[in-house]
Structure formats: C-alpha cells, structure tokens
Amino acid sequence: MELTIALLAGDGIGPEVIQQAVKVCDAVATKFNHQIHWKPALTGAAAIDAVGDPYPDSTHDICVNSDAVLFGAIGHPRFDNDPSAKVRPEQGLLKMRQKLGLFANVRPTFTFESLIDRSPLKRERIEGTDLVFLRELTGGIYFGKRGREDNGDTAYDTCTYTRMEVKRLAKKGFELAMKRSKKLCCVDKANVLESSRLWRETVQAMEKDYPEVEVSYEFVDAVAMRLVQWPNSYDVLITENLFGDILTDEASVISGSMGLMPSASIGESIGLYEPIHGSYPQAAGKDIANPLATVLSAAMMFDDLGLPDEANAIRMVVNKSLAEGMVTEDLADKNKGRKTSEVGNWLAKNL
Ligand code: IPM
Numbered sequence: 001m002e003l004t005i006a007l008l009a010g011d012g013i014g015p016e017v018i019q020q021a022v023k024v025c026d027a028v029a030t031k032f033n034h035q036i037h038w039k040p041a042l043t044g045a046a047a048i049d050a051v052g053d054p055y056p057d058s059t060h061d062i063c064v065n066s067d068a069v070l071f072g073a074i075g076h077p078r079f080d081n082d083p084s085a086k087v088r089p090e091q092g093l094l095k096m097r098q099k100l101g102l103f104a105n106v107r108p109t110f111t112f113e114s115l116i117d118r119s120p121l122k123r124e125r126i127e128g129t130d131l132v133f134l135r136e137l138t139g140g141i142y143f144g145k146r147g148r149e150d151n152g153d154t155a156y157d158t159c160t161y162t163r164m165e166v167k168r169l170a171k172k173g174f175e176l177a178m179k180r181s182k183k184l185c186c187v188d189k190a191n192v193l194e195s196s197r198l199w200r201e202t203v204q205a206m207e208k209d210y211p212e213v214e215v216s217y218e219f220v221d222a223v224a225m226r227l228v229q230w231p232n233s234y235d236v237l238i239t240e241n242l243f244g245d246i247l248t249d250e251a252s253v254i255s256g257s258m259g260l261m262p263s264a265s266i267g268e269s270i271g272l273y274e275p276i277h278g279s280y281p282q283a284a285g286k287d288i289a290n291p292l293a294t295v296l297s298a299a300m301m302f303d304d305l306g307l308p309d310e311a312n313a314i315r316m317v318v319n320k321s322l323a324e325g326m327v328t329e330d331l332a333d334k335n336k337g338r339k340t341s342e343v344g345n346w347l348a349k350n351l
C-alpha cells in the first residue's frame with residue numbers, strides 16, 4: 001500500500017520524538033510491504049518564526065492531501081509569559097483542529113504491567129485500567145464568543161454547543177463502546193450548565209439506537225474524583241472540550257508516565273496522531289525525551305488506516321522495549337536511561 005503522511009514535527013522535543021516514530025513506521029512499511037511518503041510541514045513556533053503563522057496554508061494543503069497527519073508538539077516558553085503576543089503557537093493547533101474538522105480527540109489511558117509500580121496511584125486501584133476519553137475538540141468554550149467589556153476590566157468566554165456537534169461526538173462514543181465493553185459514560189455538569197443539559201438530552205435520545213450500550217451520566221466533578229479512586233471502573237467516556245482537556249491530563253498520570261500516552265484527533269476524514277505530552281522545552285535537543293507516546297500514536301494511525309496488524313506490531317515492540325528496560329530516563333533506574341534516538345533505533349530493529 002502507498003501511504004502519504006504529513007509530518008508536523010513542531011516545537012521543543014517534537015522533532016526528536018517524531019524522528020523515532022518515522023524510523024519505526026519505516027520499519028513497519030518494510031515488514032508489511034508498504035511505501036510511506038513523508039511530507040514534512042511547518043507548524044507551531046517554528047512556523048511563526050519561518051512564515052509568521054503557526055498553521056500556514058502551505059501546511060494545511062499538505063495535510064488535506066495526505067492519508068494522515070503525524071504530529072509532534074506545539075508550544076514555546078518564549079510565548080508563555082507574554083500575554084501581549086499576537087500570534088501564539090497554540091493557535092496553530094486550534095486552527096488545525098478546526099480546518100481539518102477534527103472534532104473528536106481520542107485519548108486512551110491504560111497501564112503497563114512492567115510500569116504499574118511507577119504510578120502515583122496504588123497498584124490495586126489501577127490494575128486493569130483501560131479507558132478511553134472522547135473529548136469534543138472543535139466546540140465549547142475554546143471556540144465560543146469571547147471578549148472584554150468595561151474598559152477591559154470584564155472578560156468573558158462563552159461555552160456554546162449545537163445538538164449536531166454533540167450528536168456526532170456521541171455517535172463516535174457509542175460506536176467505540178460497541179467495539180469495547182459496551183459501557184459509555186457521559187460526563188457533564190447538567191445540574192448547573194445549560195450546554196450540559198443539551199449534551200445529556202442529546203445522548204439520552206441516542207440510547208435507543210444502541211440498546212446494547214449501558215450509558216451512565218456523571219457530573220464532571222465526581223468523575224475527577226472517581227478517576228483517581230477507581231479508574232478501572234470506566235471504559236468509554238465522552239465529554240465536552242474543556243472538561244476533556246482537564247480530565248485527560250488527570251488520566252494521563254494513572255499509567256505512571258505521561259511520556260507513554262498517545263492520542264488521535266479524528267473527524268469526517270483525515271486523522272491527526274500526536275503524543276499528549278507537549279513540547280517539554282527543558283528537554284529539547286538533549287536526546288532524552290521518551291519517544292514511545294509518539295510511536296504509540298503512530299500505532300493508532302495504522303489502526304485507523306485499516307492496518308491493525310501493523311499497529312499491533314508496533315505495540316508489541318514497545319512492550320518488549322519496556323520489558324527489557326530499553327527506555328529513556330523517565331522510565332529507567334538512575335543513570336540507566338537510554339537516549340531518545342537509541343530507543344528509536346532499537347524499536348525499528350526489533351520490530
Ligand atoms: C491539548 C493542549 C491544547 C488544548 C493546547 C495546547 C491548546 O492542552 O491538546 O490538550 O488545550 O487543547
């Protein structure tokens with residue numbers, strides 16, 4: 001099979017971890033007789049520096065003409081403490097989500113037996129955790145009406161949802177639940193927010209189309225609590241943009257390393273695959289960042305491209321690297337950490 005993949009390395013450790021994922025994907029291609037055409041494109045602070053736009057049209061063109069987008073990270077500390085900055089790297093990510101119609105962010109959280117004791121949570125609390133968040137990604141407060149009044153002394157951001165937006169996200173949730181344990185949790189704040197009541201009402205109306213799926217409705221504050229008490233009691237969770245942003249960061253620490261958690265952003269057509277850890281500027285250029293989240297994101301990409309054997313081959317070699325201690329410093333015993341590039345080379349060779 002011929003595959004064209006847009007390669008958006010972005011900022012910070014993005015280029016280093018992306019490079020390892022490319023090595024692994026190329027090894028997969030060799031093993032399964034595919035050919036991958038990589039199309040590098042600018043994004044984030046790197047794109048602001050080069051062309052003044054964190055998601056330039058040239059990058060968008062490359063993305064829409066590809067089968068998938070593999071994405072590193074976006075963000076640069078130079079913008080973080082400068083509220084006056086007119087263009088920010090993060091805007092590139094939001095623009096990309098919107099222009100590519102990526103309305104659902106799929107974030108799994110699972111545990112690895114060999115790492116379970118690295119989790120900040122007790123073993124018995126997290127053993128068997130295997131949940132997936134579907135976070136709505138192109139609506140809500142991130143994209144609502146915002147502004148200032150009162151000479152700048154009052155600011156507002158509005159959370160708006162349409163029934164259509166809720167429905168298409170929930171549909172993905174029901175479909176995923178059907179493929180998994182047929183349990184779906186709708187996370188909202190319907191005791192307070194009108195937009196949450198629209199969510200609940202819309203999901204309730206869809207229940208009859210999926211009679212096998214057992215749906216529960218929980219308030220976001222309660223979910224935040226149960227997520228660290230009994231994460232293994234959840235399976236598929238659907239929620240709006242901001243709740244999902246917060247809860248998926250919370251969930252990411254359960255497994256013991258944020259450096260391991262992949263994600264996919266999907267919509268009508270093309271998907272975008274990215275590690276959830278961000279640009280981690282302190283580690284940039286040091287060849288120490290954990291490439292496994294990006295490599296596992298590539299596995300999600302192969303799954304969505306209808307190539308599950310390729311995806312499983314990646315997951316297997318990642319498990320092997322964990323079991324054999326071929327890991328970066330975040331997962332290694334003191335002074336035993338391997339370099340980012342060394343882990344990438346090892347994975348490609350052992351696939
Ligand atoms: C994420 C990030 C982004 C978000 C930022 C960088 C805009 O935190 O992907 O979760 O808030 O969606």
Ligand code: MN
Nearest residue numbers: 244245246249
């Ligand atoms: Mn986030």
